[in-house]
Amino acid sequence: MTDLIERTLHRLSQRLPGRVSQPGDEHYAAATAIWANPVGRWPRAVVHCLTSEDVQVAIRAARECQLPLSVRGGGHDWAGRALCNGIVLDLRAMNAVVIGGPENRTARVFGGARAANVAAVTDPLGVAPVTGSVGAVGMAGLTLGGGYGPMIGRFGLALDNLLAAEVVLADGRVVAARGDSEPELFWALRGGGGNFGVVTAMHLRLHDVPSVRSGILIYPFAEAKTILEQCAEIVPSLPDALTVQLGVAGGPDGTPVVLIVPTWCGAPEEGERRVAPFLRLGTLLGGTLEAMPYGQMLTAFDPYLVHGRRTFMETCWLPALDSAGNDILIEAMEAAVSPGCAIFTHEFRGAASRVPAEATAFGLRQDHILIEVLAVVPDPSDQLQAARHLQWAKDTRHAFDTIALPGGYPNLLAVGDPRVARSYGPNAEWLIRAKGRYDPENIFSSAIPLPVARDAARWRTG
Numbered sequence: 239m240t241d242l243i244e245r246t247l248h249r250l251s252q253r254l255p256g257r258v259s260q261p262g263d264e265h266y267a268a269a270t271a272i273w274a275n276p277v278g279r280w281p282r283a284v285v286h287c288l289t290s291e292d293v294q295v296a297i298r299a300a301r302e303c304q305l306p307l308s309v310r311g312g313g314h315d316w317a318g319r320a321l322c323n324g325i326v327l328d329l330r331a332m333n334a335v336v337i338g339g340p341e342n343r344t345a346r347v348f349g350g351a352r353a354a355n356v357a358a359v360t361d362p363l364g365v366a367p368v369t370g371s372v373g374a375v376g377m378a379g380l381t382l383g384g385g386y387g388p389m390i391g392r393f394g395l396a397l398d399n400l401l402a403a404e405v406v407l408a409d410g411r412v413v414a415a416r417g418d419s420e421p422e423l424f425w426a427l428r429g430g431g432g433n434f435g436v437v438t439a440m441h442l443r444l445h446d447v448p449s450v451r452s453g454i455l456i457y458p459f460a461e462a463k464t465i466l467e468q469c470a471e472i473v474p475s476l477p478d479a480l481t482v483q484l485g486v487a488g489g490p491d492g493t494p495v496v497l498i499v500p501t502w503c504g505a506p507e508e509g510e511r512r513v514a515p516f517l518r519l520g521t522l523l524g525g526t527l528e529a530m531p532y533g534q535m536l537t538a539f540d541p542y543l544v545h546g547r548r549t550f551m552e553t554c555w556l557p558a559l560d561s562a563g564n565d566i567l568i569e570a571m572e573a574a575v576s577p578g579c580a581i582f583t584h585e586f587r588g589a590a591s592r593v594p595a596e597a598t599a600f601g602l603r604q605d606h607i608l609i610e611v612l613a614v615v616p617d618p619s620d621q622l623q624a625a626r627h628l629q630w631a632k633d634t635r636h637a638f639d640t641i642a643l644p645g646g647y648p649n650l651l652a653v654g655d656p657r658v659a660r661s662y663g664p665n666a667e668w669l670i671r672a673k674g675r676y677d678p679e680n681i682f683s684s685a686i687p688l689p690v691a692r693d694a695a696r697w698r699t700g
Contacts, residue, residue, distance in 0.1 A: 246303040247283050253295055257286045264335060268330040273318050273374070275618050276547035279318055281326040284310070288331055290438045293406045294438030299435070301323045301408075301681065305477065308684035309436055312352045312376020316551040317652055318611075322684045327436060329378075335359040342444065344401065349378050349438045356442075357533030363437035366447035368399045368530040371499075371584075372543065373536030381440060383431045383649030383686050384600055388452065388501035388535065389445070391478035391588030397428040397600060398593055399443040405435040408681040416441075426672035427614055431648065431663070431686035434676040451509030452501040452535045455516060455525040459494040459571065462486065465519045466564040469498065472515055474558075477590035479504030480512050484559070486567060487542060488577030489523075497582075501535065540578070548615040550628045552635035553650040555605045555643040559583060562641055563607075570611075570634040575626045578614035581634065583607050599672075601645060601663035608647055611635050648686045659689035 251258040260283050269284045270276070279651070282305060285296040300307040305324030313320045313330075329350035334390045335358075336346040347356055354373030360366055370380050370387045379397075385396020393399060404414035405423065413435075415424040426434055457465050465531035468482065473482055487496035500516045502509040506529060513527045556563050567581055587605045593602040610635045613627035645661030659666050666689040673680075673688060 243282065243303045243305065246299050250283070250285070250295065250299045254285065254292060257288065257292065259284045259286065267495075269310055269320060269326065269330070271546060272310070272315075272318060272319055273543070273545055274314075274316045276318040276321050277548070279321045279323060281308075281321060282324055284326045284328050286328045286331060287328060290404065290406055290412050293327055293436050293438055294410050294412070294460045296325060296327050297406065297408065297681065298410060301679075307640075307681055307682065308680075309349075309432055311350050311378050311570055312374065312380075314372070315379060316549050316650070319684050319686070323377040328379075329438070332438065336445070337363065337444075339494050340541050341442075344442055345442045347377050347442055349436065349440075351377050353377055353380070353536055354533060356530070357536055360444060361531040361533045364446065364448035365444040366446055366450075366503075367442050368393050368396045368398070369536065371536070372539050373533065374540075378380045378437050378440060379432070379649070381442070382427055382429075382437060384429060384647060386584040386586060386647075388450070388481050388499075389447070389503045390585060390590045391476075392503055393480050394589040394593060395600065397598060398426055398590065401443055401465050402441040403427055403437045404439040405437050406602055407435040408677045408679060412438075420508065422672055426669055426676070426679055428601050429601065429648075429662070430669050430672065430688065433673055433685040435682065435690050436477055442495050447532055449506050450501055450503045450532055450535050451506070451513055451527055451529045452499065452538065453525055453527040454538050454663040455491065455498040455519075455527070456518050457498065457520045458523060459486065459496055461520040462496050462568050463564060465496050465498070466559070466567070467561060468519050470515075470558070470560055470564065473585070477504065477512070481585050481593065482516070483583060483585070485580060485582040486571045487580035487582075488574075492577040494574065495523065496606075499538065544614060546618075547578070548618040548624055548627075550613040550624075550631045551650055552611040552616075552631045553646045554609050554635055554638045555602060555646060556638065556641060557643060558605075559607045563609075563638065566634075566637045566641075570630075570637060573630065573633075574628045575613075576616055576623070578612075578616055578627065580612045580614075581628055582610045582612065584610065596638075596665065597662060597663065599665050599669055601648075601661050601665050602643070606643060620675060648688075653687050655687065658687045662689055
């Protein structure tokens with residue numbers, strides 16, 4: 239098998255000269271340097287793709303020598319799914335963004351583009367894509383898995399704004415998935431992640447958002463209970479165009495602080511009045527709320543994102559963030575093992591909740607709060623530190639168990655998490671059928687976790 243692999247990789251290098259790298263190469267090092275420092279997952283080769291044809295050739299090579307395959311787009315997945323110990327398809331150079339449609343309301347976004355790449359093109363036109371909260375995140379991975387973000391109330395999830403996708407399938411075919419072409423694949427891609435093929439380009443809906451009003455407000459952790467309770471009272475009455483992300487994290491000196499991130503994406507002249515209540519929640523330590531281009535808002539969390547650290551993440555869904563959830567959140571931060579520990583929330587309501595559950599593969603279409611538990615290890619080489627951070631993340635998530643909804647956000651779940659089947663709700667069995675049709679040999683096994691047949695049946699029967 240080793241000889242077969244070496245021969246296959248040699249032929250691959252001849253077929254794609256200068257675009258195949260292996261350990262020790264400069265391009266290999268750059269492609270494997272992802273956000274969350276991977277452990278024990280180093281590829282045999284990286285194929286630096288420029289076209290869909292390159293992707294086809296790489297898939298064929300991986301199948302010939304039975305090597306695992308993964309896709310490296312934004313490289314921001316905490317679980318390191320961008321890398322595998324086989325062949326990695328590096329799409330970073332495929333990051334073009336082309337605007338089209340009447341009044342610039344659609345964008346053709348290639349598979350390696352990040353949210354910041356898209357915003358850089360759309361901001362000057364006064365339009366915006368639906369993204370997450372961070373510009374460094376890859377648009378394909380975000381969109382295919384779901385895509386919570388600051389415009390979710392007005393425009394839904396990122397996947398609700400996917401109009402079509404160009405996909406290279408396991409058998410090498412390139413197909414266009416949309417409502418009237420490969421409809422089963424189009425349905426499965428919107429929530430099922432990269433489990434069905436390699437998305438080399440997407441057509442995304444853009445929205446008339448010339449600016450947003452947003453910023454990070456910093457409050458003292460000593461006032462956390464009062465501040466979070468006030469937010470719990472305010473949020474249910476907010477219009478769809480105003481979302482609020484909450485967080486507790488280490489401040490500049492390592493002391494925990496409360497972060498409030500309101501974002502208004504409605505009429506610019508209403509923004510200052512709409513966000514004003516969040517400036518009066520307590521003793522404001524810092525931060526302002528300003529009108530800004532959408533792309534500038536995507537840089538707000540950059541100071542909190544450290545590249546290349548060992549990272550653990552846990553998640554759950556709550557019906558709402560009420561006093562019980564607030565107490566758990568505060569107690570967890572009091573027990574944090576380092577300033578690298580943080581908890582963030584993401585809203586799901588408005589337009590996102592008005593989409594029928596069966597319309598896409600995404601499994602939970604009722605109002606809820608996504609809890610994101612983040613533990614970043616200061617010293618990646620310290621195994622004791624890593625163990626303590628992992629345990630803190632798990633303990634924090636389990637503290638929410640009594641009030642959590644079934645399942646969790648698949649984009650943040652680890653492989654083997656027993657909640658996977660419940661995460662897709664009634665769509666689990668349809669996803670399993672789609673996987674069997676488009677990737678029966680499970681070539682794309684490094685994507686977000688999918689349910690398996692026995693688990694889906696168990697979920698259905700209770």
